[in-house]
Amino acid sequence: MESLGIDVKLLLGQIVNFTILFVLLSIFLYKPIAKLLEDRRKTIAKGLDDAKKIEENLAQSEANTRAELEKAKKDARAMLDEATKIAGEQKKKIIEEAEYQSDRIIESAKQEAKLAKDNVVSEAKKELADVLVLALDKIVGSGLSEAEKKKLRDKAIGDL
Numbered sequence: 001m002e003s004l005g006i007d008v009k010l011l012l013g014q015i016v017n018f019t020i021l022f023v024l025l026s027i028f029l030y031k032p033i034a035k036l037l038e039d040r041r042k043t044i045a046k047g048l049d050d051a052k053k054i055e056e057n058l059a060q061s062e063a064n065t066r067a068e069l070e071k072a073k074k075d076a077r078a079m080l081d082e083a084t085k086i087a088g089e090q091k092k093k094i095i096e097e098a099e100y101q102s103d104r105i106i107e108s109a110k111q112e113a114k115l116a117k118d119n120v121v122s123e124a125k126k127e128l129a130d131v132l133v134l135a136l137d138k139i140v141g142s143g144l145s146e147a148e149k150k151k152l153r154d155k156a157i158g159d160l
Contacts (some may be wrong), residue, residue, distance in 0.1 A: 129152075129154075132152070133152050136152060
């Protein structure tokens with residue numbers, strides 16, 4: 001090989017040096033860099049998985065929030081309907097109570113008016129009877145006894 005200009009000893013020395021350098025570099029440089037790159041790849045993959053999980057959780061949370069909101073709206077509508085129904089019933093009850101009270105007041109007023117009228121009529125009859133007795137007493141003279149005056153008064157009241 002010397003004819004080609006290759007020194008075998010030097011070539012062997014370079015092969016041995018290259019092999020030693022290759023082994024040393026692979027042990028001290030290649031393996032740590034490969035391990036570092038693998039760790040970095042795992043970290044990135046874990047980050048992507050975590051991002052996917054977070055995205056799924058976010059979507060689930062949004063769905064749950066929408067469902068809760070719809071449920072709250074439905075409950076609010078039901079409560080509003082119930083309150084409206086109760087208000088209507090109370091309104092009806094209040095109107096019925098007011099009508100009952102007004103009827104009672106009107107009936108009481110009628111009874112009081114009738115009683116007042118009866119009292120006035122009774123008083124008027126008594127007054128009229130007294131006037132009749134006085135008139136008869138004047139016409140007939142003082143010849144009527146108290147018993148006859150009372151009898152005439154009662155008869156006049158009865159006739160009125």
